[in-house]
Amino acid sequence: MTDTTADRARTNPLATRSDVQRLLRDLSAPLESGFSRGRAQIRLGLDSAHFNRKAQWFEGYARPLWGLAPLHAGGGGFDFWDKFREGLANGTDPDHPEYWEAVTDTDQRAVEMAALGFALALAPDRLWDPLPEAAKQRAATWLGGIQSVQMADNNWHFFPVMAGLGLERVGVGIDTASRDRHLARIDDFIGAEGWYGDGDGGWIDHYNGFALQFYGLIYAAHAGDRDPARAQAYRDRATAFAQGFRHWFGADGAALAIGRSLTYRFAMAGFWGALAYAGVEALPWGQIRGLWARQLRWWMQQPIFDAAGRLPVGYRWPNYLMSEEYNSPGSPYWAFKAFLPLALPDSHPFWTAREEALDAPDGTSTLRGASTVVRRSRGDVVALPAGPVRTEMRGSTDKYGKLAYSTRFGMAVEGDRWLPVGFCGDNILAVSRDGREFRSRGALTASRVGEGWIETVWQPLAGVTVTTLQSFAGDWEVRLHRIAADTPLAVIETGHAVPAHSRTRGKLLQALDAKGPGLVGLTIAVADGHGSSLADLGGLRRAVEADVAPNTHLLFPQASVPALAGRIGAGETLLVTAARPSYGLDQLSMPLPSAEAVRAIAEAAGWDVTVLGWLAIPDGLEIRQRPVADWG
Numbered sequence: 001m002t003d004t005t006a007d008r009a010r011t012n013p014l015a016t017r018s019d020v021q022r023l024l025r026d027l028s029a030p031l032e033s034g035f036s037r038g039r040a041q042i043r044l045g046l047d048s049a050h051f052n053r054k055a056q057w058f059e060g061y062a063r064p065l066w067g068l069a070p071l072h073a074g075g076g077g078f079d080f081w082d083k084f085r086e087g088l089a090n091g092t093d094p095d096h097p098e099y100w101e102a103v104t105d106t107d108q109r110a111v112e113m114a115a116l117g118f119a120l121a122l123a124p125d126r127l128w129d130p131l132p133e134a135a136k137q138r139a140a141t142w143l144g145g146i147q148s149v150q151m152a153d154n155n156w157h158f159f160p161v162m163a164g165l166g167l168e169r170v171g172v173g174i175d176t177a178s179r180d181r182h183l184a185r186i187d188d189f190i191g192a193e194g195w196y197g198d199g200d201g202g203w204i205d206h207y208n209g210f211a212l213q214f215y216g217l218i219y220a221a222h223a224g225d226r227d228p229a230r231a232q233a234y235r236d237r238a239t240a241f242a243q244g245f246r247h248w249f250g251a252d253g254a255a256l257a258i259g260r261s262l263t264y265r266f267a268m269a270g271f272w273g274a275l276a277y278a279g280v281e282a283l284p285w286g287q288i289r290g291l292w293a294r295q296l297r298w299w300m301q302q303p304i305f306d307a308a309g310r311l312p313v314g315y316r317w318p319n320y321l322m323s324e325e326y327n328s329p330g331s332p333y334w335a336f337k338a339f340l341p342l343a344l345p346d347s348h349p350f351w352t353a354r355e356e357a358l359d360a361p362d363g364t365s366t367l368r369g370a371s372t373v374v375r376r377s378r379g380d381v382v383a384l385p386a387g388p389v390r391t392e393m394r395g396s397t398d399k400y401g402k403l404a405y406s407t408r409f410g411m412a413v414e415g416d417r418w419l420p421v422g423f424c425g426d427n428i429l430a431v432s433r434d435g436r437e438f439r440s441r442g443a444l445t446a447s448r449v450g451e452g453w454i455e456t457v458w459q460p461l462a463g464v465t466v467t468t469l470q471s472f473a474g475d476w477e478v479r480l481h482r483i484a485a486d487t488p489l490a491v492i493e494t495g496h497a498v499p500a501h502s503r504t505r506g507k508l509l510q511a512l513d514a515k516g517p518g519l520v521g522l523t524i525a526v527a528d529g530h531g532s533s534l535a536d537l538g539g540l541r542r543a544v545e546a547d548v549a550p551n552t553h554l555l556f557p558q559a560s561v562p563a564l565a566g567r568i569g570a571g572e573t574l575l576v577t578a579a580r581p582s583y584g585l586d587q588l589s590m591p592l593p594s595a596e597a598v599r600a601i602a603e604a605a606g607w608d609v610t611v612l613g614w615l616a617i618p619d620g621l622e623i624r625q626r627p628v629a630d631w632g
Contacts, residue, residue, distance in 0.1 A: 005030055005309025009300040014293055017342065017351050021076045023300070024067050024339050030309035031064055031333075032080055039083045040091030040098035044310060045329035047320065051108040058100045060330030061087055062112035065119035067336030070277075070343035073122040081126040088116070088127055089135040092142035100142070105150035108326065113146045114159040114215075120166030121222060122343060128170045140172045147175040154189075154199030155207050157182040158215035165222050183219075183230065186212070194241030195369030197388075203400065204370045204387040205259020209245055209271035210337050213238050217278035218340075235280045238271075242282035244367040245271065246291060246358055250407035251379025253294030257554055258385065258405050260324055260393055263313050263332050265304060269295040270337035276350035277340050285349040286356030293355055296338060311335060315410075315554040322413050322554055324393050364452050364472050371449050375472045380583060381407045382477065384470045386447040386454035397442040402427040403470065404477055409496040409530070409581045410555035412548050416440050419492065422506040423549035426497040426561050427579075429468070429481055431460050435490040435512055441468070453605050463487065471601040473593035478537075478601050479577040485570055491541065493564045495534035496581035498526045499556035500626035502545045511544040511565035518542035521578075521592070521621035522562040528628045529583050534562035535592055537576040539616050541566035545624060558629035574611055592617050 008026045012019055034042040041057030042064070049056055061084070068078055091100040103109045120128055120143075128136065144167060146160045160182050164174040189196045189212070196212040197203060216234035224231035248256045248268075255268045272292035275282050282288070302316045311332035312318040341350055364375045371387035382404055389401035395413035404427045405411055415425020419438040430438035439460035446457040453471035460466065463486035470479050483489070490512050502524070511518075521535030522543035534543065541564040548559040564577065578593050595615040602609045 038090040038098035039087035049328035056328035062115040063333035067339035069119040069122035073343040114162035117163030117166030155211040193369030210267040217274040239282040253298030273340040285353035290355040412553040418549035424546040473597040497559040498530040502560040531582040
């Protein structure tokens with residue numbers, strides 16, 4: 001009988017603080033063999049990031065400290081602190097071969113210096129006190145270098161602040177003016193309802209929870225006596241943010257995957273633990289504990305570990321296609337931010353509270369701070385975003401610009417890239433002049449958020465403008481696309497992906513030119529309960545089943561989507577779509593939204609409803625049954 005890291009994680013009930021301590025030790029044990037001779041590096045693989053190997057190996061060393069330092073602060077034992085201490089001495093010694101090198105402007109080392117400063121603040125007796133005086137001086141000089149270099153203009157402004165907390169804890173003075181400038185810049189990013197934008201672009205993703213809010217709450221916990229006004233501001237922002245962020249989590253613990261750096265996985269739980277660390281009861285303690293614990297349990301049931309028991313780059317399974325250029329083998333260990341509550345005693349209400357389900361009934365919520373409308377149904381969440389779309393990183397338009405995201409159904413990346421060969425992505429509307437080169441929603445030129453609806457304006461091609469209005473009619477998502485084009489276009493729209501292999505490559509493109517009557521709506525039903533429905537409520541396109549390109553979906557290495565394909569003329573065309581993911585075979589047959597419901601959505605957003613008089617709602621959708629894809 002095997003006893004692997006995955007086995008131990010999967011069977012751990014995570015019901016008590018000692019259970020969580022044991023999980024952290026189990027996840028940390030496979031890292032020990034990665035220590036370099038001088039202990040300043042943890043080397044976990046041959047894959048690379050855009051920064052040099054020394055920075056990558058330092059990342060492997062530093063990121064586990066986000067969990068190990070709280071473990072120690074809460075009285076939990078750990079076997080190889082001596083290696084981390086030796087690594088600190090050697091990594092900050094310019095004469096040692098494993099010297100981490102001095103930090104420079106917008107340097108990856110700054111990211112990991114935050115982890116090191118945090119660890120010094122929580123575990124100085126393990127990392128700092130036993131060091132010789134000369135080693136302490138070198139370490140202080142090296143870590144202090146972060147105060148005089150430029151940060152990336154986003155959540156990075158918190159990194160010098162975290163490093164400073166560690167320096168102050170061990171009695172080293174810091175540049176308070178530099179710290180205050182960084183904190184003031186963070187204040188510039190705050191928006192409505194406690195949500196931050198991740199920099200001037202205002203990008204909304206999970207960095208809100210496990211970075212910006214997370215660091216602010218740590219600062220509040222450590223600097224509240226010295227800086228009470230700012231500490232209270234961070235607590236107030238976190239309290240407001242929690243009211244909306246709770247809607248990013250399904251009842252099973254799965255979270256919405258939106259934005260970059262998804263390989264950090266259960267770092268998403270870090271915000272709920274940080275609330276406890278800072279003593280902020282933004283929701284009842286039982287609900288906070290439940291959100292945190294269910295997220296961890298969900299991840300421990302997924303195939304996220306490699307053969308050595310480590311966390312490779314990927315999401316639900318190892319996958320480099322979804323990575324960014326800054327993901328190195330040590331990157332996933334930012335997930336250890338989830339273990340911050342281990343710093344708290346057993347008597348803390350976070351640990352004594354009985355886990356509770358989230359007090360959030362089924363229905364639609366408008367999160368104006370996140371420019372998002374979310375729908376909760378039977379424990380699953382679907383989100384419709386209208387926030388800024390990043391375009392400068394790999395797969396970023398899919399990570400920010402899809403029409404919809406789901407806790408249960410995840411998302412695929414590289415959707416546009418695979419359309420010319422007959423594969424597809426999920427939840428995109430893609431247009432093409434030649435039927436080969438497609439473009440879906442990327443950067444927005446305008447957006448509006450109303451009560452229960454969003455509107456986005458985007459230009460996928462020169463001479464083509466799309467205005468998309470989205471809302472919910474019950475559990476159906478309604479999409480209205482007003483397309484103004486200077487030339488005829490091929491159009492493809494898709495729904496949510498399901499774990500099925502449909503063997504349809506090439507048929508998607510054939511549907512663009514198909515003649516005669518065809519399906520206007522389709523449901524793909526998978527034996528495991530996943531279902532995805534899509535319908536053209538105007539009858540202008542043909543419904544077809546399409547495989548997602550292999551290895552591009554975060555949750556399912558093989559996946560399929562219902563798609564609508566056809567051609568439209570030059571001028572203005574209105575496409576009306578209904579989409580719905582479902583889980584459970586009893587949910588497959590649900591009446592489509594009525595014409596009245598569609599017109600009500602358009603009227604709420606100020607659209608001319610007279611143009612919807614031609615709607616012809618299908619009587620029902622064809623249901624195609626599929627076995628679960630054979631990837632295991």
